[in-house]
Amino acid sequence: MTPEVIPDPFPVGLPAPPVLLEILLVLTFLLHVLMMNVLLGGTLTATGLEIAVRLGRRDLRPAARFLVKLLPNVMALTVTFGVAPLLFLQLLYGQFFFTSSILMGWYWLAAVLLMLIGYYGLYVAAWRQGGRRPWILAGSALCFLAVAYAFVHNLLLMTRPHTWLYAYLSSPGGGLHLPLGDVFPRYLHMILFGTSLTGALLVGSSGGIEEGGSRMAGMRVGLWVLTLSLVAQIPVGAWYGSTLSAGAVQALGASWYARVLFVLALVSNGAGWLAAYRLWRTAGTGIKTGIPERAVRFFPAALVFAGTAAMMLLRQFVQDFELQSFLPAGSWKVEVQPVLTAIFLVGLTLAAAVVAWLLYRVRKDRAGGEGPPGAGLPAGGPPGPEREKTAV
């Protein structure tokens, strides 16, 4: 049954076939999830590492620095890659997303302020030395945890139109309407994706640290973070599964696509853990694969992310299933803009080529392949934080 509060379809049609828009939504969302997971898991892990350093574990300093330096750039990319899926989500499911956002009101808008505070915190932590760094990072982590909660709540609320009218009439200014038991498993599930990816990343990045003690310490912490996250994911995943609607569970069970994704997620995460374990056992130098060692170090993170991506596709499957049953007739009428669609696809390709070319040229110049770097510039240290020997 369709709740009557679902807004009427927009009078303007979709500018491309829904399947293309859905693909763009999923692809850009995966890019966003990759960055978001590193951001959230990285900020939490970096906070823990910085506290450990402060408590005397100096061998963890390079691993902590690696994350702290990385995070502001990851935040920039998280925001950048978040804009496109937000756009395509609003395009396909605007009636639902706008409504759930309004129902959250100030709680939704507050996410913007929290992002800003958390972002500046990352820059302060990266550019400033001193004993307050763990607390600044902890502040950023709290901000991002709150933002993540707002997102999880909103994306869940949007799939539950039958709760909307009561939510609005009971709290027109906005609120967190869904029971904690519904939101929390999904929220924990997302956080654990972040920490597991960060753990895998840390194993690989620490493998490049020159000093032996710090290398092993960083890899060990990374492996612990990965292991604990994956183990915790088992009960949390089961809990999350138990909160899905009966219809969604039935649809998941009936779909070979969903079953393949689920198996892929399990296998990828398991393979990611094994790759990380192997890397730690050989301390990042002993694997003879014929592949450059730098690339091998990122196998664990790549595999864990592949597992996360499979789970995200499953999540999208459930979301689409639930929303499709509420979508009013005529919501997805199509008025194709073929020229603009082509311009966008060509533009996207060209932009990716420009970025790849610039990165290639920068790498070549920094390796000293085309004359002295920085020729013609005044003497002086690098503008950013002190360079570390993490060799990533």
Add this chain to the structure above:
Amino acid sequence: MWDAGVFNGGATIALIAILHVYIAMFAVGTGIFLYAGERSARRRNDAGMLQYLRTHSKFFILVALVAGAISGVGIWFDIGLIAPEATGVLIRTFVWFWALEWIFFALEVVTALLYYYTWDRVRPKLHETIGLVYAVSAWMSLFLINGIISFMLTPGRWPETHSVWDGFWNPSAIPSLVMRTAVSVILAGLYALITSASVEDADLRSRLVRFSTSWMILGFAALPLGGAAWLAAIPPESRATLLSGANPASLFFLMSMAISFVMALFVWAGPYKKPSMVNTALAALLLVMGFAATGSSEWVREAVRKPFLIYGYLYSNNVYKQEAERLPENASILARAKWAGERSVAPDRELEAGEAIFRSACMQCHAVNGYNGIVPLVAHWSEEYIEHQLSHLDELEAAMPPFHATADEKRALAKWLYAISRPGGDAP
């Protein structure tokens, strides 16, 4: 309809959008500023200038990439809260322009970070190229967004043709682009004054101040051209509102022009002619004045669109013009309002019905108290006079949309408005 309390949705978007515009246009202008500055400094082998540009690019990253990017996301969040119908229509019409803008935004972010991190690590020519890619991407973002924003006031032939090209190349698009490019150049110089003012070497500081202010003067020179063309392109009703001199939009418009004129004159006669007079406090004062001018003009741009969100197409209360024309004068609003707790005006629940009508039809623009609050507006009116106003809303107030409701509903709303505006009235 989101009940944002005393702030009202309009106040939140004004705050976020003005902040974003002030930073985003700085980001656009500074792309050109950094590229041109670096190129010129290298040709002249000016080590001091290069050192300054490097420092300025750090300031730029902190302002543009952090506050600029997040406030941009904030606009997305906020317009979905306060104007979901218009946002949905805009997204469906212009999604490919927005998606193209996202590509340029992504290029901006990547090249801005590369530009900053590679200052002394790559060959100068490559560094300049990175700066150029940033500058072009940032301006292209402005170009694309400008087409959509200007569409909202001057949709041109779009309401008839529904062609996205008619919407994008709307009558005020080019004048608005000229204006925004000019403001971006001004802001590049204005923000550069802040970092220039703290340079210790007096000679270098003077050169930098002169360089920064020359950008501002260039922008101020181009601004009237775009402004005059924009004024000629906007709907006659909006132009009349602006030039009447007797309403807030008109006063803000005059204020914006006056501040810009005073700034231009002062910058030319002061810092440009005597660069040594600039210090951080003066630069900060100019920055505040710039914010006031930009904020006023952005507020005006929103205000002259009333009673529409998309001019001539969608009213500010989320009712389409075509739909409003089809509706009978006494069409029940509660029957149309999906979210109202009351579905009709029951004799013993007039006040409750009045509040429900207010939430459905008025809260888009009006708070109860606070920003654009309704209580101060009706505080001295009798119940009968409020009802009379409601019956002839769009005829008596040019900025108000037509109000279709039954006689009972108008009476219930009038009763509720009268009740809450009395001393001790029970406003929610």
